[in-house]
Amino acid sequence: MNESQTDQPQPNQLAAHGLGLRYGDRTVVDNLDLVIPGGAVTAIVGPNACGKSTLLRGLTRLLAPSGGTVTLDGADIHRMSARTLALRLGLLPQQPVTPEAVTVEALVRLGRYPHQRLLSPWSKADQAAVEAALERTGTAALRDKAVDRLSGGQRQRVWIALALAQDTELLLLDEPTTFLDLRHQLDVLDLVAELHSEAGRTVVMVLHDLGQAARYADHLVVLKDGRLAAAGPPAEVLDAELVKTVFDVDCRVIPDPETGTPLVIPRGSATRLTKAATA
Template sequence: MSIKIVQQKTRDNLASLASPALSLSTQSVTLSYDNTIIAADLSIDIPEGKFSVIVGPNGCGKSTLLKALSRLLPPQSGQVLLNSQDIHSLATREVAKILGLLPQSAIAPDGIKVVDLVARGRFPHQKWFQPWREEDQKAVDAAMQATNISELAQQNVDQLSGGQRQRVWVAMALAQQTPLLLLDEPTTYLDIAHQIELLDLFQDLNREQGHTMVAVLHDLNHACRYADNLIAMKAGKVVMTGKPNDIITETLIEDVFGLPCIIMKDPIAGTPLIIPKGRK
């Protein structure tokens, strides 16, 4: 069943436990691995209730920034603020009720079934010795329906294709039902049809249910079509932010990516469509 025809009941279930969107920002953040600085003096605000997409060439710090926003990577200096509080001062379970993350290279435990992995998304909402609740089951079922993996429920995750595994991880993130959702290259391993279906789903979660979304995407045309707010990075710096129609130019693309191109209007979405010039 296509995501495009998922029943409204599924969408309602996905939203039923979500809290109002909250603010997320960085203040003069410097990020490093083993004393090697990846990004320096980053100050950004993630627009509340919008779909933000981080773009930039390989190695520019996109995924590193997302790790910092999700509390996986403590900054060398500066602060990441979640709802105006230092994210590292908050309890892990409380952060997990607000912020969900789909990492770039997630690894499932050996032998775990699809339904059991998706159910782990409910961990932040459960208390010690609390039985599995009807609302937990509804959240898991809705997430699996939305990502078109219901028929895979009893299969082992390690027996699935790369694209199927990616959809299982997306379902786990959706089952967590957080108002903030961070997605690190969520369309990896997916064919073009499933890429569009997932991006449509994320757009629905944002526009119809008010979730704040932040994604790292490599496909610039997907980024332009789906983002309310683009964050363009180069060499550990934010070069420009804003609506795709406001900031995407041939000069920006050549400066950030080193790619000579022409910009056309997407005939479907009305957003910038980037055409590489390539070799003459």
């Protein structure tokens, strides 16, 4: 393979080049160079307020860069039409706002909007995409229920169904497990894993739990103060030194007994150790 071939981006590869993102005068992401591999599950992790969600907004064109560029398969996303980008990339934002009294099926049907043209009616292909999204997320039985009356886990699955109905090969999820109990967190993450393994989707998600990120992701992006602290496979990236540097937590990193992936075990403080010893 010659050099020009190896330099070609992978399909569905997002990249940031000298990316700057800010809100007003406050810089959140500064001069970031990053490649998110296509055909993989990537987890973005880091302390609170380090720029994880801001980065996701920048990668999806919801936030215009103050510097640098974002590319999808080598093309600047800010030079693409909104429809072209929506056909390539789907986004589940953090805490999406549900329209009042909308039913599950009606919400999921909104995912087909990028596929609609001015004079084209709702098609069999559109309905088939909606049905497939409902079935894959286990929400078909909820189709006539109001979304705002569902449990947190059910609502999250419905929003993922909307993103699936959009039928993009690249799916970005901003904290998809927030406010969910452990069972529903695992349900959502298992669904993400299935979408990747069975449908070949490229997935990028912001997560807080390092163990879950290491277990479900092929690639980790670790941020600190709006800059890249590390990136790569979890087994190569996640160690005690990184956790101390980025999160200011003393820990051991051991193989997960179930999966062999890195598992972070915080070291006990003197107070907790004393309580445990006297319990």
